[in-house]
Amino acid sequence: MAYLSAVTLLWAFSFSLIGVYLAGQVDSWFSVLMRVALASLVFIPFLKFKGVEKSLIAKMMVIGGFQLGLMYCFYYQSFLLLSVPEVLLFTVFTPIYVTLIYDFLKGRFSPWYLLTAAIAVAGAAFIKFAGINENFVIGFLVVQGANICFAIGQVGYKYLMEKKPLDLPQHTIFGYFYLGALCVALVAFALMGNLEKMPTTSTQWGILIYLGLIASGLGYFAWNKGATMVNAGALAVMNNALVPAGLIVNIVIWNRDVDLLRLAIGGAIIMFSLWVNETWVKRKVEQSYRTAN
Numbered sequence: 293m294a295y296l297s298a299v300t301l302l303w304a305f306s307f308s309l310i311g312v313y314l315a316g317q318v319d320s321w322f323s324v325l326m327r328v329a330l331a332s333l334v335f336i337p338f339l340k341f342k343g344v345e346k347s348l349i350a351k352m353m354v355i356g357g358f359q360l361g362l363m364y365c366f367y368y369q370s371f372l373l374l375s376v377p378e379v380l381l382f383t384v385f386t387p388i389y390v391t392l393i394y395d396f397l398k399g400r401f402s403p404w405y406l407l408t409a410a411i412a413v414a415g416a417a418f419i420k421f422a423g424i425n426e427n428f429v430i431g432f433l434v435v436q437g438a439n440i441c442f443a444i445g446q447v448g449y450k451y452l453m454e455k456k457p458l459d460l461p462q463h464t465i466f467g468y469f470y471l472g473a474l475c476v477a478l479v480a481f482a483l484m485g486n487l488e489k490m491p492t493t494s495t496q497w498g499i500l501i502y503l504g505l506i507a508s509g510l511g512y513f514a515w516n517k518g519a520t521m522v523n524a525g526a527l528a529v530m531n532n533a534l535v536p537a538g539l540i541v542n543i544v545i546w547n548r549d550v551d552l553l554r555l556a557i558g559g560a561i562i563m564f565s566l567w568v569n570e571t572w573v574k575r576k577v578e579q580s581y582r583t584a585n
Contacts, residue, residue: 295518296530299511304537306507307376308546309499315371318496319489321481323503324364328477330504331360331512332470339467340460351452352465353472359445360469360512361476366438373431376542380535382435384416387528389443394524397451404577408525408569415561416535418554446519446527453520466513523577525569532562 314323370379387409395401449469453462491497519527536559543552 293518293522293526293530295514296522296527297533299515299518300530300533300537302511303507303534304541306503307380307538308542309503310368311371311376311379312546313496313499315368317489318491318500319486320368320372321365321477321485322490323500324361324368325474325477325481325485326500327364327504327508328360328470328473330501331508332467332474334505334509335463335467335470335513338463340464344460344465348452348456348465349468351448352468353475355445355448355452356469356472357476358441358448359516360473360508361480363438363441363445364473365476365480366434366441370431370434370438373434377539378431379435380538381417382432383439384413384532384535385436386439386443386531387412389440390447390528390531391524393443393447394451394527397447400581402524402577402580404573404580405523405525405528405569408565408573409528411565411568412529412532412562415558415565416532418558418561442531446516447524449516450519450524450527462517463513466516469512469516470509523569523574525573525577526566529562529566529569533566536562 310323314320370382374382388406391402391405391409395405491500518530522530536555539555543555
């Protein structure tokens, strides 16, 4: 949980930085490309080429293509349609995707994890229930595209590490994850990028560098490593911990008009779901799997 909690705090700033300083000002396809390219630079020096199975390289690149490449393509477009709080609202469905995809890969169905995810979704939805604009339907679908890609990537990585334990440290192959995302970002920018909307201020460049090297470069490795160390229910819950964290940053720094009481109650519901998962659901699931086997 330590990895996931640390990355949650790190990523809490990303929503507002993108929504306030980049969305509508810097070409979103360039932002995606810049962020992925910088993240790749962090791990390329550690990348191991010899002794790594080609099938593992391909799987890592596919996972990165989904979780980072395609996800960012959807994610950055959503800020052109929705406000930061609305984007946060529509991410509350990610835990459901995480749980369902993980169970699908395992060839089983665990309703107890859905209970954990449902409580977390209820807490996040309670926090972010607010008025919507005319872009509601399109914006909702775009964010769900990002959520599904993010879920596929993190669950795919967790499943891959569980199915085929590595003799190599994870950081020596994680560069392939970013290279897969880079392939997607390059194609997207080549097809849809707008060279007339490049960054024009030092603030915009600084934010892109921070998002690329720190939030993506270090953040995704730590998140995926953390995902391999917890059960699917806890992973689902931590996906929604981003919602109150992102809102708190939004309130404290950018003074968004948010109901503080609603935020506190919703956050408490999310923490309750984590407690339920760790103290009750985890035990019930392990018992049911032992019985089935």
